[in-house]
Amino acid sequence: MSHISGAEKKKSIAIAVLTVSDTRDKETDKSGGTIIQMAESAGHHIVDYRIRTDEPAEISSNVEEWIGNEGIEAIIITGGSGIGFRDVTIETVTPYFTKAIDGFGELFRYLSYTEDVGSKALLSRATAGSIDEKVLFALPGSSKAVKLAMEKLILPELHHIVHELTKHRK
Secondary structure (H helix, E strand, C coil), rough: CCCCHHHHHCCCCEEEEEEECCCCCCCCCHHHHHHHHHHCCCCHHHHHHECCCCCHHHHHHHHHHHHEEEEEEEEEECCCCCCCCCCHHHHHHHHCCCCECCHHHHHHHHHHHHHHHHHHHCCCEEEEEEECEEEEEEEEECCHHHHHHHHHHHHHHHHHHHHHHHHHHC
């Protein structure tokens, strides 16, 4: 039995979306668009959406701004999570974590293995963690991977995660 009330399950979560890419813009950003479309279809509100290059300073600047914004409850980043030289998202965001949510990356890689890319899933460094009362998810840049993460993990658990991070206020 869930310990989240029906009213809390219907609450719209305020989300900031960041696409990390050296090549995409808002017209070609299919992954960021997928996050936005799926979150809005689930009744959530997109507070901010940006695209930044694979530069730690740019990623950090956005994350720090959003951490300081009390109106944002969740941050979803797509891109920069692979093993390539320019993939710096994971190294940039994990130092901000108050607590890592290890199960997210583990389950994402399992689902990627069984439902999408097979053994190539071992290259994924997707991760999640809490930053005080906010949750941050760092996803691959692939729109198929984003859809998988949103559909199977993030959207089904987002209310519960936010509830757990903020229940001490009640």
